[in-house]
Amino acid sequence: MAKIIAVSNQKGGVGKTTSAVNLAAAFGYFGKRTLLIDIDPQGNATSGVGIDRRSAKYTTYDILVNDKTASECIIQTKFKNLSVIPSSLDLAAAELEIADREKREAILKNAVLPVKADYDYIFIDCPPSLGLVTVNALTCTDTVLIPIQCEYYALEGLAQLMNSIRRVKRVYNPYLDVEGVILTMYDGRLNLTHQVVNEVKKYFPRKVYATPIPRGVRISEAPSYGMPVIYYDIACKGSEAYLNLAKEIMKKERA
Numbered sequence: 001m002a003k004i005i006a007v008s009n010q011k012g013g014v015g016k017t018t019s020a021v022n023l024a025a026a027f028g029y030f031g032k033r034t035l036l037i038d039i040d041p042q043g044n045a046t047s048g049v050g051i052d053r054r055s056a057k058y059t060t061y062d063i064l065v066n067d068k069t070a071s072e073c074i075i076q077t078k079f080k081n082l083s084v085i086p087s088s089l090d091l092a093a094a095e096l097e098i099a100d101r102e103k104r105e106a107i108l109k110n111a112v113l114p115v116k117a118d119y120d121y122i123f124i125d126c127p128p129s130l131g132l133v134t135v136n137a138l139t140c141t142d143t144v145l146i147p148i149q150c151e152y153y154a155l156e157g158l159a160q161l162m163n164s165i166r167r168v169k170r171v172y173n174p175y176l177d178v179e180g181v182i183l184t185m186y187d188g189r190l191n192l193t194h195q196v197v198n199e200v201k202k203y204f205p206r207k208v209y210a211t212p213i214p215r216g217v218r219i220s221e222a223p224s225y226g227m228p229v230i231y232y233d234i235a236c237k238g239s240e241a242y243l244n245l246a247k248e249i250m251k252k253e254r255a
Contacts, residue, residue: 004122008144016126023123025231030250033118035115037108038085039064043088046084048226050078062088064108065090069111070112094133099132106140135172146161146181187215209245210248
């Protein structure tokens with residue numbers, strides 16, 4: 001039965017989609033049957049694994065609005081053990097379309113439940129907002145991974161995210177927990193980086209992963225080729241970081 005992990009931070013530009021794509025690919029690379037669910041209207045996770053969402057028959061929009069099942073929407077990627085449910089630009093309007101529905105917060109959960117046994121891990125790339133689509137992800141998921149960039153205003157908006165997690169846990173998903181915090185755009189040469197890391201560790205004691213994700217040209221280039229970085233250049237520092245982070249998450253799982 002799959003563990004479901006949502007990757008969420010309503011602050012844009014923190015490496016959320018990059019981390020969702022590359023961790024999903026890394027878990028697949030290590031032999032784990034992995035599904036990546038893209039519920040961000042921007043669809044960058046979809047294109048990041050080489051899928052043209054315009055060619056997709058059904059997307060996460062169809063799950064939320066048109067009652068399609070997850071199995072109807074799954075596309076096998078060309079990468080090892082990695083499947084995806086693509087996103088759609090129509091998702092931007094999905095919140096309005098499902099606002100009046102009964103149990104609207106559990107639509108994604110009910111659609112994904114029948115395929116949980118087919119995977120070891122399911123990653124959900126959330127939109128950079130805390131609306132009804134993200135609430136669907138938090139209701140569906142077991143844990144939340146939070147990417148935080150090692151820059152000024154790193155903790156900006158995190159209080160709202162944690163309030164949303166607590167609210168969903170109280171009302172819809174009593175088992176919801178924070179999986180951990182990923183430090184992104186890390187540059188150990190900068191004093192600012194170390195200051196931010198210390199701040200984040202105070203805010204999230206015992207939740208910050210030891211493996212940071214560095215800034216890297218290869219990480220930035222890989223999406224334009226529709227590839228996770230480990231398939232674009234496995235020898236680069238970004239690939240090494242995401243593979244090590246995947247190992248760290250799996251090791252924590254077994255502990």
